[in-house]
Amino acid sequence: MTAEVLSEALTIDKAQEEIVEEFDYLGDWTERYKHIADLGRKLPPFPEDQRLEENKVKGCQSQVWLSGHLNGKQIVFDADSDALIVRGLIALALRVYSGRTPEEILSTPPEFINKIGMSEHLSANRANGLQAVIKQIKRYAVAFQARTETE
Amino acid sequence: MITPYDVAKVRADFPILHRLVNGKPLTYLDNANTTQKPQSVIDAVTDFYTTYNANIHRASHLLGELATRAYEEARVKVQTFLHAADAHEIIYVRNATEGVNLVAQTYGRRNIHAGDEIILSTMEHHANIIPWQLLCAETGAKLRIIPINDAGELMMDEYAKLLSERTKFVGIVHMSNALGTINPIKQVIEMAHAYGVPVLVDAAQSAYHMPIDVQELDCDFLVFSGHKLYGPTGIGVLYGKRALLEEMPPWQGGGDMIATVTFEETTFNEIPYKFEAGTPHIDGAIGLGAAIDYLAGLGMDKISTYENELMAYGTDLLTAVPGLRMIGTARAKASVYSFVLDGIHPYDIGTVLDQEGIAIRTGQHCAHPVMQRFGVPATVRASLGLYNTREELDTLVRGLHTAREIFGE
Numbered sequence: 252m253t254a255e256v257l258s259e260a261l262t263i264d265k266a267q268e269e270i271v272e273e274f275d276y277l278g279d280w281t282e283r284y285k286h287i288a289d290l291g292r293k294l295p296p297f298p299e300d301q302r303l304e305e306n307k308v309k310g311c312q313s314q315v316w317l318s319g320h321l322n323g324k325q326i327v328f329d330a331d332s333d334a335l336i337v338r339g340l341i342a343l344a345l346r347v348y349s350g351r352t353p354e355e356i357l358s359t360p361p362e363f364i365n366k367i368g369m370s371e372h373l374s375a376n377r378a379n380g381l382q383a384v385i386k387q388i389k390r391y392a393v394a395f396q397a398r399t400e401t402e
Numbered sequence: 403m404i405t406p407y408d409v410a411k412v413r414a415d416f417p418i419l420h421r422l423v424n425g426k427p428l429t430y431l432d433n434a435n436t437t438q439k440p441q442s443v444i445d446a447v448t449d450f451y452t453t454y455n456a457n458i459h460r461a462s463h464l465l466g467e468l469a470t471r472a473y474e475e476a477r478v479k480v481q482t483f484l485h486a487a488d489a490h491e492i493i494y495v496r497n498a499t500e501g502v503n504l505v506a507q508t509y510g511r512r513n514i515h516a517g518d519e520i521i522l523s524t525m526e527h528h529a530n531i532i533p534w535q536l537l538c539a540e541t542g543a544k545l546r547i548i549p550i551n552d553a554g555e556l557m558m559d560e561y562a563k564l565l566s567e568r569t570k571f572v573g574i575v576h577m578s579n580a581l582g583t584i585n586p587i588k589q590v591i592e593m594a595h596a597y598g599v600p601v602l603v604d605a606a607q608s609a610y611h612m613p614i615d616v617q618e619l620d621c622d623f624l625v626f627s628g629h630k631l632y633g634p635t636g637i638g639v640l641y642g643k644r645a646l647l648e649e650m651p652p653w654q655g656g657g658d659m660i661a662t663v664t665f666e667e668t669t670f671n672e673i674p675y676k677f678e679a680g681t682p683h684i685d686g687a688i689g690l691g692a693a694i695d696y697l698a699g700l701g702m703d704k705i706s707t708y709e710n711e712l713m714a715y716g717t718d719l720l721t722a723v724p725g726l727r728m729i730g731t732a733r734a735k736a737s738v739y740s741f742v743l744d745g746i747h748p749y750d751i752g753t754v755l756d757q758e759g760i761a762i763r764t765g766q767h768c769a770h771p772v773m774q775r776f777g778v779p780a781t782v783r784a785s786l787g788l789y790n791t792r793e794e795l796d797t798l799v800r801g802l803h804t805a806r807e808i809f810g811e
């Protein structure tokens with residue numbers, strides 16, 4: 252899976268930095284959104300057996316799914332949305348957070364979103380899913396952390 | 403002499419229209435959600451707090467007298483605006499939603515029982531659905547729903563079939579916020595009255611687009627919100643026929659709504675005060691009065707004519723956009739374009755338009771049954787107000803082309 256391959260190559264901080272650099276090369280907002288739309292198109296397909304009610308992230312405007320499973324010490328995420336921009340932003344979030352340990356996830360705020368000028372997608376008002384996805388990723392991290400500690 | 407509608411002059415009255423959004427001039431096309439306020443409304447509210455703030459109906463001093471007078475004068479302005487017979491038929495509420503809830507909880511609880519039926523339509527806003535659902539859950543009454551056709555028009559023949567001896571109430575939206583459809587409410591009301599059934603009209607959308615005459619319509623109740631009528635938020639109106647209001651029990655209890663109180667018994671104040679418990683939204687009412695003055699100054703009929711011309715211009719532009727499907731194509735329609743663009747999620751369109759300084763709404767517009775009826779998860783909705791221009795509709799269409807460029811495969 253691409254997320255796993257990438258995360259082996261880059262630390263979580265490096266992954267954020269790389270995204271920021273990538274966006275630095277882009278021009279005005281139409282270019283940024285075109286790039287995000289492209290990333291959205293390239294997001295690996297969501298496993299259909301995971302398209303369950305419990306994996307639906309409650310976002311008001313678009314439908315969003317997220318599922319995560321442990322792979323050794325790391326959590327691997329799959330996600331999807333019917334809105335392309337949300338898919339693209341989710342793809343970025345997975346580059347940062349998928350294939351990481353719970354500790355890494357919990358100690359890393361999604362700074363790249365601000366830095367690439369997409370902070371409005373994190374506001375509660377937008378209720379667009381990205382905010383909810385990141386929260387849900389952190390919830391997975393807390394849950395898996397608790398599980399590995401009790402084991 | 404007939405003065406032409408001068409939209410440039412109108413725009414000058416609305417300070418917010420001159421700000422930038424994301425570095426672009428604001429193109430405000432989210433009027434069905436809420437409208438912007440003219441300077442005169444802002445000034446009226448400021449003036450109240452600056453020069454005569456006091457509580458109403460209770461103070462024995464000059465400021466209290468001035469505040470009470472302004473609050474009650476605004477009620478008369480609403481009366482005139484709606485062509486009601488009597489200012490006491492105008493009850494201040496928080497918004498259209500509260501108006502419907504008041505009727506459901508007072509008239510409804512007293513008069514609607516198990517086995518009775520309440521008729522609504524598929525195109526109601528949730529504000530005119532949920533209060534009745536709650537009442538049904540409480541009483542065992544049932545909802546019956548008038549279907550709509552593919553254009554988004556009420557199917558009047560189906561309505562005729564739903565009416566029966568069991569019908570105890572009809573709630574109908576005058577103009578749909580999700581489709582723009584204007585319903586033949588006069589006919590809806592006549593048909594209900596033939597069964598002796600009262601009708602509540604949800605005028606949240608129509609009140610700021612067209613003249614309304616409650617006596618001519620002969621509606622029993624009518625609600626609207628101040629914030630959609632170029633007035634402040636938190637103030638709305640419930641109109642009710644005097645005889646009905648007088649017979650209804652009060653809803654909320656407290657100060658101002660009583661005549662005499664002992665711990666054994668309370669006698670209630672007369673209408674409208676019986677329904678206005680506690681200190682009300684005084685500045686809101688005063689601001690609403692100023693908004694009505696503003697609309698009266700322009701003339702509701704002129705506003706309506708201007709908006710209809712603008713509407714037709716935009717309909718032609720939008721239907722020429724490749725892949726655009728208009729949701730709601732009623733023959734009688736005003737000021738709302740609800741649409742989907744082939745293969746592009748409404749949310750994505752909204753995001754791109756926002757970058758261009760264009761404010762529209764995407765989503766289900768608090769009208770889930772309408773979305774279900776048309777089989778769309780959500781729509782993009784652009785909605786017009788009295789200050790919008792053809793240039794703004796051109797800007798909207800350019801924004802849609804940008805969205806197609808970004809999201810087209």
Ligand SMILES: Cc1ncc(COP(=O)(O)O)c(C=O)c1O
Nearest residue numbers: 497498499527529579606607627
């Ligand atoms: C047709 C209709 N009815 C009722 C309402 C509810 O208005 P408010 O939220 O101001 O109570 C709205 C607002 O969107 C509406 O469009």
